[in-house]
Amino acid sequence: MSSATASRKVLTDRINRIEVSATMAITAEALKLKAQGIDLADFGAGEPHFSTPQHIKDAAIEAINSNFTRYTAVAGIPQVRQAIVDRHASDFKTNYTPEECVFSAGGKLAIFNAAEVLIDHGDEVIIPTPFWVSYKDIVEFVGGKCVFVETSEADNFRVTKEMIEAAITPKTKAIILNFPSNPSGAILPKEDLFDIIRLCHERGIYALLDECYVYLAFDGDIYSGASLTECKEHIIVLGSLSKTYAMTGWRAGFALGPKQIIGAMSKLQSQSTSNTSSIVQRASIAALASSQECVAVMREDYIKLRDRVLEGFKTIPGLTCTVPQGAFYVYPNIKNFLGKGGINTASEMAAKLLSEAHIVTVPGEPFGTKEHIRLSYAVSADVIDKGIERLRTFLGNLK
Ligand SMILES: Cc1ncc(COP(=O)(O)O)c(C=O)c1O
Structure with a gap:
């Protein structure tokens, strides 16, 4: 390799200015665990659980x-x-x-x-x-x-x-x-x-x-x-x-x-x-x-799922959450749990939730806040129930 080639940088400054999308990164990590046969409560991906009409x-x-x-x-x-x-x-x-x-x-x-x-x-x-x-x-x-x-x-x-x-x-x-x-x-x-x-x-x-x-x-x-x-x-x-x-x-x-x-x-x-x-x-x-009935049906379901998650959160002491008025995400505040169990940041919380409780969430930092995690509730009611149960146990055991 000539010295001119060696000193030429490979990637542009502009590609180095950005990161892989945080949600896509967490999805990739979750996929690896799924491939190992681990049963995840997956609240990571921001996409409807419905089939296309x-x-x-x-x-x-x-x-x-x-x-x-x-x-x-x-x-x-x-x-x-x-x-x-x-x-x-x-x-x-x-x-x-x-x-x-x-x-x-x-x-x-x-x-x-x-x-x-x-x-x-x-x-x-x-x-x-x-x-x-x-x-x-x-x-x-x-x-x-x-x-x-x-x-x-x-x-x-x-x-x-x-x-x-x-x-x-x-x-x-x-x-x-x-x-x-x-x-x-x-x-x-x-x-x-x-x-x-x-x-x-x-x-x-x-x-x-x-x-x-x-x-x-x-x-x-x-x-x-x-x-x-x-x-x-x-x-x-x-x-x-x-x-x-x-x-x-x-x-x-x-x-x-x-x-x-x-x-x-x-x-x-x-x-x-x-x-x-x-x-x-x-x-x-x-x-x-064509008719927008399918949208109304899905919206009704999201409302029920949101309410189910919020009811579940109420059973977890220390976890607080604003009431979402749309989309299909909840953004609970986890500040009462930071500093416990070696978890000091939202990213560390999301990583531990994934590796230890097998719950997929996205940490708040890439969304610009430090004390939240995001859960997508566009999932079945069973996944919500399983995830809440795991979350309650995991957070309840943090010391
Ligand atoms: C706020 C917001 N805007 C835009 C998009 C882009 O969606 P898509 O590229 O699938 O149309 C998303 C997808 O997650 C989103 O959450």
């Missing part, structure tokens, strides 16, 4: 059988973009056109593409804590700087216009909001959400609204920040079919926003994935354009 699967099979298997327009066929904007218009009274919509291989890619086209080196992005793990890495990968705004658990992780206003600087380019929240399940009251979006609009800041759990809000009122159509110029909706229709493996997501931004995201996509699978596009039309 049959009419969606049928549409995909029909697409294959009718040879709808070629490249399509990069941003998605007109019919899938029409189905997305129609669904959004009917549910949230928005007025997007198909040209203001790009269909991507998952909501995560839509977020990534939005960050790529909007965030330049040194731009600041405001992110309330706790936050979904990928925001930090995506923003840092594209060269932006995260400005975290701490919220209070006592106030149900609420973020207000005043809190955001205090974090704005001349370098602020965007804010990322995610309600219902992964990891806490919290929802921002509509007026708070609208106040923040109005503030963004006034200041020329882009509101990136990650609404991937928008249909999994439990208290009746399902709303999107994009309903504030007068602020449309600064709103980008980042949506996903993954959780709404139990389609995580299909990779179906989208963005709605100003034509210039959507056009740039499509241009970027034209040089990376090109179109999302043609088959998935057809299946997505079936999901979006």
Whole structure:
């Protein structure tokens, strides 16, 4: 090897700025234990335990059988973009056109593409804590700087216009909001959400609204920040079919926003994935354009599962938890157990829960808080009961 080759570094600075997604890392660890035949109570993965509804699967099979298997327009066929904007218009009274919509291989890619086209080196992005793990890495990968705004658990992780206003600087380019929240399940009251979006609009800041759990809000009122159509110029909706229709493996997501931004995201996509699978596009039309009864059925089940977990937590002295109002996560506070049994951090707690109690959880640190663990309750009632039993025994024995 010549000395010139030896001194040339292999990996870019930007790939070294980010970590493997914490949730994917824990899933990999859990898979190893499962492969050894260990029976896990698995609350790790953030995905529905339901099967994809049959009419969606049928549409995909029909697409294959009718040879709808070629490249399509990069941003998605007109019919899938029409189905997305129609669904959004009917549910949230928005007025997007198909040209203001790009269909991507998952909501995560839509977020990534939005960050790529909007965030330049040194731009600041405001992110309330706790936050979904990928925001930090995506923003840092594209060269932006995260400005975290701490919220209070006592106030149900609420973020207000005043809190955001205090974090704005001349370098602020965007804010990322995610309600219902992964990891806490919290929802921002509509007026708070609208106040923040109005503030963004006034200041020329882009509101990136990650609404991937928008249909999994439990208290009746399902709303999107994009309903504030007068602020449309600064709103980008980042949506996903993954959780709404139990389609995580299909990779179906989208963005709605100003034509210039959507056009740039499509241009970027034209040089990376090109179109999302043609088959998935057809299946997505079936999901979006037919009865939404399946979504309501799944939502009802999540509410029951949430209540079951919270009832279980009540039987564990020292464990406290806010009541999630959506998504399918609980984010209990474990501070009363830190310092016991050689466990000093949430990461150590998650590691011990996995290795000793065979419970899969995700520690709070990658979500930006130090005293929590996240459990996904998109599992069967049996898994919840088994997991609670193990958690009670493990935490009860900590000294
Ligand atoms: C808050 C949030 N946003 C976006 C996504 C991305 O979902 P997908 O890429 O499966 O559409 C997830 C997935 O876990 C999520 O929890």
